[in-house]
Amino acid sequence: MSAKLNALNSDSYIDVSQYRDQHFKGNRYEQEKLLKQSNTLYVGNLSFYTTEEQVHELFSKSGDVKRIIIGLDKVKKTACGFCFVEYYTRADAEHAMRFINGTRLDDRIIRTDWDAGFKEGRQYGRGKSGGQVSTKILSLCKRLFIS
């Protein structure tokens, strides 16, 4: 069957971003490979009150959710504005990147990004006082290609 057209294959919403996890055990190449195969999304800019149930309801719209891990303040062990959503299939995660990223949950515009995969410990914020690193700093890091 005749080939597809590269020029028409734009799918920019599922592209891997510039962010790389500094604590990732492995080199950049390995991390990127995992990101490109991953079924897991990082979700940021959640309200501290956003519940697992709300995340589940929204993200189920793009496919069956395997699990959700709410991000916690390392010290207080309370929700601190981010979470991980893992799907059973990559395709469902891609749909979330295309259609849920940049829309609202709990009145806030949330941001999704590929994650190399949840590992115990990654649910804790790495900010100075135990919460999530401030969004301003995160986006600055993104712009300067640092993680």
Next chain:
Amino acid sequence: MDLCSFFLSFSGGQPHKRRRTSEPIEIEDRLESLICRVGEKSTSSLESNLEGLAGVLEADLPNYKNKILRILCAVARLLPEKLTVYTTLVGLLNARNYNFGGEFVEAMIRQLKETLKNNLYNEAVYLVRFLSDLVNCHVIAAPSMVAMFENFISVTQEEDVPQVRSDWFVYVVLSCLPWVGKELYEKKDVEMDRLLSQIEGYLKRRVKTHVPMLQVWTAEKPHPQEEYLDCLWAQIQKLKKDRWQERHILRPYIAFDSVLCEALQHNLPPFTPPGHMPDAQYPMPRVIFRMFDYTDAPEGPVMPGSHSVERFVIEENLHCIIKTHWKERKTCAAQLLSYPGKNKIPLNYHIVELAQATEMLYMRLDTMNTTCIDRLINWFSHHLSNFQFRWSWDDWSDCLTVDLEKPKPKFVKEVLEKSMRLSYHQRIVDIVPPTFSALIPAEPLFIYKYEDESASSLPGYAVTVTVGNAIKNRASNEEILTILKEVPNPNQEDDDDEGESFNPLKIEVFLQTLLHLAAKSFSHSFSALGKFHEILKTLTDSDEGKLHILKVVYEVWRNHPQMIAVLVDKMIRTQVVDCAAVANWLFSQDMAHEFTRLFIWEILHSTIRKMNKHVQKIQKELEEAKDKLEKQQHKRVSLFMDKNSEDEEGQLEEQIERLQEKVESAQSEQKNLFLVIFQRFIMLLTEHLVRCETGSVDISTPWYKNCIERLQQIFLMHHVTIQQYMGTLENLLFTAELDHHILAVYQQFCALQL
């Protein structure tokens, strides 16, 4: 003009650093980009861009002819919304290079054959339409196009073929006429009249049993929902009456008429439609969805009537835009809003005027198909959650004056329930007027039977305390099972020696306590189910056990349907319950009062999907093992056969046998699931119909409408799977003895692929 500078007229940006020698891959990419982008916003006119591009491509033919052919064939298939731009381009190329024109036509015919062979019927329509527009560009001679259409229509004379097959060939011919009707009639009016008359005869004798199943509304007013071929036929009739004057389609080739009419035309080779194959999957019939007419758009340009061919062309183009750009939502929106010719039509109404649409759909809920109401509920609640749930609820206060089971209040109730899932209970209380309080969902709290001292008289209460403490103190599974042995079995007079048989009270005591302790969040509950998986498996060893566990889950979480759904999902995935048990539970008498609620059907369809995915997964494993064996056998033939490869082959063969059994067992489970579901529907519906008949009461209650449409929904949502089991269904369940109301649904479904 060279490739680089021509490219610049599109990129509108800085010139690239020119390489000393351009790589062939680069040139291919640039050719692709140029061709794909022609017709988009540019500083030059479309005509000038087409002229320039034709010149560039002509110059590149000696070196890149095949690439250019490939790209042009691809855009014909994949960019149908720009059909006339590309046919004009091909026309210009043909005028400059007759041989190339011929090769392109041949390539298109090859591509057409491929798409038909591969069941890509929608793409095939675009290809035929492209060929027909090439008549307008003087690339293809009109008589040979008419001959192709005649061959297509001759399919209607075939015997013993599915109606959907001949439907498709008729559809293709009719759908080309807005583009090429005028030209074909000018050259071959006698033949065209004969063609149309044959089509008319076919449409008259066509069976349309499937239509009621596909209509969004059961009422014919205000907009009749026509079967798609009937609608298209009416549109073509009107076009013919207007002497084929069609004003909407963009036709760039008109500007090049003086050049194009000098070109030599090619004849299409005689094209015999491929014969019917048993595994062919023709497109299913549709009903045209209409909700606006010209009275709804009083200001601005007039909306074309439902039988004007403009309506057809616009809707086709909008569909194509969405299909092409669905992955890029911003681009898609921009493309829709910049639709060429948008100034001549009320574009907002063709795409959708949201607030007005919502209002109109609400007003017509009473006759709307239940599946469509589901979608409206999901869309509307999601939409509200992005706009702070702001809505003029008082406009809908008419829903408060009728029985809560009627469609309007039911709709509002479900919307509020879904909205609560995306926010929280108090938010919903705050956003609706106090008059709506009856429709507000319950607070999603756990209901613990053994909550406090007042429950101490209930049988098993003491054990709930002991087992609760044991769980909190991280007792082992064995210890907990021992504690549970203390629970008396209300089903037996004397105690069983092992206490192993089904004991509903034991299940209740354990599960209520466990879920109560884990009620905090989904994760807590999942963790609990995982930790005590062994115990749960033991308790639900029988069918009654499985049914009872579902009952208990419902009892404790009946105010939190979302939690019920995720728990049922987990229990299926961890094989604590099986799919048939879930189906039986949903249809049980205990759940009858919830039968019309949306969450019931979400659980049922999710269960069916899990079953289907499970079967597909094992089938895939089997295919992979077979492929591996084949590869292994090829290796054996070409290399030495040694003991290792012999062993491997043996292992693979064993594995394949095991997988084969697994597939058969899974398919059997799947078939059984559908049998259970259909059987239950038949029982419920028959009961209702008999009761109404003996009581001389009208059968059309809200419950009945809901139930019969839910049955339709099962067929429609899982038609691919169900089609495998048609024989069994017809022999066992959907027999002639069945009440005709129920049998009609089955017959409508069969009509979709007949």
